[in-house]
Amino acid sequence: MYIVILAGGSGTRFWPLSRTARPKQLISITGDRTMLQRTVERVMPLKPKRILIITNTIQAEETERQVVHYRMIPIDVIAEPLARNTAPAIGLAATIIAAHDPEGVMVVLPADHFIKDEQALQKALFDAAHAARSGYLVTLGILPSRPETGYGYIEADMDLRGSGPFPVRRFVEKPPLDEAVRYLDAGNFFWNSGMFIWRADTVRAEIRTYLPELDEALSRLAFTNDIWELSDLEEQIAAVYASVASVSIDYGVMERSSRVQVVPVEMGWSDVGSWSSLPEVVAADESGTVCVNASGHVSLDSSGCLIYVDNKTVATVGVHDLIVVSTPDALLICDRERAQDVKKVVEELGKRGCDFVL
């Protein structure tokens, strides 16, 4: 089994903790290891043959630094010269793996998700790998816990069997609320997790069918000597990226292929989309308050605050439902309902030319 971690994101919704050169996957929202480190640790029990981390040139150095302690398993950090969405990144990883082990099963994981029940993940990945070995494109579908309108859904055909994997009927874009409620009730709709399991040659074949231009570019990659020595591939990768279009693996392959299956899984998953997700990854106290990295918290008549500080004593007096984030050079105070607007702050700072906070 090969693990491919997609770690090229550059979110702004965790400002001021996240910055351009240190996006969500490279920061520690929980106060200890970073999202990327937790992702690597999560797959260690699977004893993968190799881990490929796809990132970008800005983040490559920090990414290397963060995984240096996990080198008991070979880890390659591959820097994309340009952001081209997930299909080229996955295609590149599949091509590298296929050159070495065509029928090798590859597990694609985002670097910036949180998973509470790691054993449930491991079981789902084993189930998925079983189907993948038979030539399916398998994706994990998260059992929905609420009628979320911010995620895409996967509709499964669950008529035939009692347990997964199930054939996928269709992928559904972010639905309106009434649709989302209906999906929740129906029981065969799952959140699209962005986690994929397939053989390297299977996904390459599907890319050949549905994304022929990408296939052609990837086919030009020539592997000489030890194929895992990627440094000599840098220029070749640059050439591939210069010629390929930006497209997601969902849109480019998953929504078109007839070989797609889904493994439903309930594992305390969160995509940690904004500061308002903090209670999904760090336990709140009885007042609904989450306090990360505080060296002490005095709370007087306060509740529902999500607080992230850099080792400070924190006191809250008569305040409710605030997001408070303090870093050495910036401070955010935000209504908990307005977490999505943090990116507007970053935009505004960018307009003002405050590069130092980006």
Added chain:
Amino acid sequence: MYIVILAGGSGTRFWPLSRTARPKQLISITGDRTMLQRTVERVMPLKPKRILIITNTIQAEETERQVVHYRMIPIDVIAEPLARNTAPAIGLAATIIAAHDPEGVMVVLPADHFIKDEQALQKALFDAAHAARSGYLVTLGILPSRPETGYGYIEADMDLRGSGPFPVRRFVEKPPLDEAVRYLDAGNFFWNSGMFIWRADTVRAEIRTYLPELDEALSRLAFTNDIWELSDLEEQIAAVYASVASVSIDYGVMERSSRVQVVPVEMGWSDVGSWSSLPEVVAADESGTVCVNASGHVSLDSSGCLIYVDNKTVATVGVHDLIVVSTPDALLICDRERAQDVKKVVEELGKRGCDFVL
């Protein structure tokens, strides 16, 4: 004219900016010079012969450090070995001045008040000094701008003359709201500022009359050589303080003496009693927000916040009427109406043994 600055306070209401060893007068609430430094600068145009700063042993070193740049006028920093309220401190200063210049006029000023219109203060002090030279105990009375129930009031007899100083009818303790409203309407009630102007020998005589035990202790002070060289007086001062009771000059002398006059003054005065006073000393923007020491402030749909940071970028999103104070080791988030409860935070931290934040 001699200036006596009372700088021994140890407030907790400006936590986390203020600490035991760095109370309000030694911090910079406005973001530049400290309250003490502003108090010294304020009296410089009066060309005083000498400035005596009465503080305590914990704060003496920092107090010395803060006034080192104002040594063009002789400044003595006198450390009280014990806190004994204002009468012993003022009595000590009066005794020292009287030993050198019995009829010298001394101006007593708190170190932790804010005054916007410094020319109005200077004019009031000159008017007061005129009356003081005739043997009156003169106090400045602040023209009230609201029916404040948190201050004491001075009722003046304004029947005889059109401009001050006026005889004082009585001192009034903090009144209930209906009384305060009546005082505001009456026009002859003023806020008790704690600022006094009198001859050194006058106040010593009044202390002799109304506080004979304090007088006796002060009378034991022996001045040899240059009386301004106070270091050799340290043990004598300790002996005085060991024997005197804790009493305020208001209660001990002003409320009893028949020689008291008041000079009304309107000078943008604030006693800066808590973080909610911040808009009285730093101009708010059009949203009612005050932001001190921010290296930039992005405000989205926010208003009425009082923010004090240590050179950070600040962003507020959808929040209103909050007090936010960030220091390198602590962070306070407080409803603006709850500023008085900041001292409860300090109490709670004390109970937990968190001395480092006190």
